[in-house]
Amino acid sequence: xxxxxxxxxxxxxxxxxxxxxxxxxxxxxxxxxxxxxxxxxxxxxxxxxxxxxxxxxxxxxxxxxxxxxxxxxxxxxxxxxxxxxxxxxxxxxxxxxxxxxxxxxxxxxxxxxxxxxxxxxxxxxxxxxxxxxxxxxxxxxxxxxxxxxxxxxxxxxxxxxxxxxxxxxxxxxxxxxxxxxxxxxxxxxxxxxxxxxxxxxxxxxxxxxxxxxxxxxxxxxxxxxx
Amino acid sequence: xxxxxxxxxxxxxxxxxxxxxxxxxxxxxxxxxxxxxxxxxxxxxxxxxxxxxxxxxxxxxxxxxxxxxxxxxxxxx
Numbered sequence: 514x515x516x517x518x519x520x521x522x523x524x525x526x527x528x529x530x531x532x533x534x535x536x537x538x539x540x541x542x543x544x545x546x547x548x549x550x551x552x553x554x555x556x557x558x559x560x561x562x563x564x565x566x567x568x569x570x571x572x573x574x575x576x577x578x579x580x581x582x583x584x585x586x587x588x589x590x591x592x593x594x595x596x597x598x599x600x601x602x603x604x605x606x607x608x609x610x611x612x613x614x615x616x617x618x619x620x621x622x623x624x625x626x627x628x629x630x631x632x633x634x635x636x637x638x639x640x641x642x643x644x645x646x647x648x649x650x651x652x653x654x655x656x657x658x659x660x661x662x663x664x665x666x667x668x669x670x671x672x673x674x675x676x677x678x679x680x681x682x683x684x685x686x687x688x689x690x691x692x693x694x695x696x697x698x699x700x701x702x703x704x705x706x707x708x709x710x711x712x713x714x715x716x717x718x719x720x721x722x723x724x725x726x727x728x729x730x731x732x733x734x735x736x737x738x739x
Numbered sequence: 740x741x742x743x744x745x746x747x748x749x750x751x752x753x754x755x756x757x758x759x760x761x762x763x764x765x766x767x768x769x770x771x772x773x774x775x776x777x778x779x780x781x782x783x784x785x786x787x788x789x790x791x792x793x794x795x796x797x798x799x800x801x802x803x804x805x806x807x808x809x810x811x812x813x814x815x816x
Contacts, residue, residue, distance in 0.1 A: 677799070684802035685795075718795045725792060
């Protein structure tokens with residue numbers, strides 16, 4: 514996977530990822546802005562759709578974290594899900610038609626930097642939420658040998674959890690794009706179409722998996738017993 | 740054999756063994772889904788949602804192997 518790389522000082526920027534990421538963000542912001550105009554008790558079509566999407570997130574956090582605590586974490590969970598879905602689905606658009614200097618436009622999530630950034634955001638968020646809720650007890654409940662082992666496992670999880678979150682999303686999306694490319698390379702013109710349907714499914718499932726794992730991590734951080 | 744050719748060989752082995760585990764995992768998940776649905780057909784809609792998430796988690800292991808294979812064959816970084 515070649516990227517269109519621009520050097521700004523010491524920082525290397527993948528411009529193609531940045532462009533598609535901003536496009537996804539712009540789409541979401543414009544959509545959210547349009548759908549929250551003229552709110553009314555009797556919802557119009559757009560508002561009804563958005564309310565059902567919000568209901569889905571409420572169900573998710575209510576069932577995983579708990580009713581009173583869970584709703585506080587809706588902003589992160591919902592925006593992660595919506596952004597990842599938009600970003601993944603962008604890969605199925607014919608973005609290759611837009612010429613850029615080097616490489617080609619694809620899903621922003623097929624760049625490991627993008628997914629790693631989101632995973633680190635999740636890490637910081639759930640550690641922060643745990644520290645805010647339980648103070649120092651988040652790391653160590655009491656000073657006995659078992660808890661000290663748990664402490665080290667907790668430290669280890671801080672590395673493995675973001676790593677697997679980032680690699681899972683990145684790998685699935687990139688594997689999908691390579692798969693479609695391979696199908697296009699070895700067979701007739703219309704054979705990639707079922708594969709693309711499968712990739713649309715994968716886009717939703719991977720976004721759901723990322724969001725669900727985020728919810729589970731937050732829930733394990735803020736819950737009293739674990 | 741040159742090092743590059745051996746790396747190609749290793750890429751094949753990596754994705755092959757990775758696929759074994761993921762295949763077993765998805766097979767077991769499907770088995771559980773089928774048993775659950777045949778015992779209690781009314782939970783089908785809800786069970787499929789959980790099944791898809793579990794299958795995606797199992798499949799991710801094959802994806803890790805795939806990333807290693809790509810790395811070995813020099814397609815990424």
